[in-house]
Amino acid sequence: MKEADEGDVTILLDIDEKHMNRNDTLHGGVHATMLDNVLGAVLHHRTELPSTTVSLNVNYLAPVKKGRLSATGTILQLGYKSATVEGVITDATGTAIAKGTGTFKILRKG
Template identity: 80%
Template structure:
């Protein structure tokens, strides 16, 4: 995970054999994990507070077998107790591999 100067965060993954499913393409759980991580990280970066995932929806758009993937996120809705965040995973050619939306409970103190 890296933080940009503008306050954004990205998650980068270099695909390895251990990330593949039995068909030789990136396992769907890897997509879901990347998205859950980037969505939560973007929210934490913006609010300065921890959160927990309430729901996660993943749309698988294109198969991938090798290379580097980059995930980024945008906050769609931010309330006092919850937020909705959208993310995308791109390959090095700029192809969207997966998109996801998550709803998060913001864990405020007290």
């Protein structure tokens, strides 16, 4: 995971055989995991507070079989108790292979 001073967070993954499904393409659970992680990381980087995923919606756009993936996220809405965050996974050529939106509960003390 890389964090930039501006608050951007990027998660990288080099695809391996263990990430594949029966069709020899990236398993959908890998997409979902990458998005959930990057969305939560962006929110934590911005708020410095723990959070938990309430819902996660993933749209699978293109199959991928090899290479390095990059996931980034953007906060769409930030409230006191919840946030909505959007993310995209791209392949090494910059092609979007999945997009997702998550709603997170912000865990504040008290």
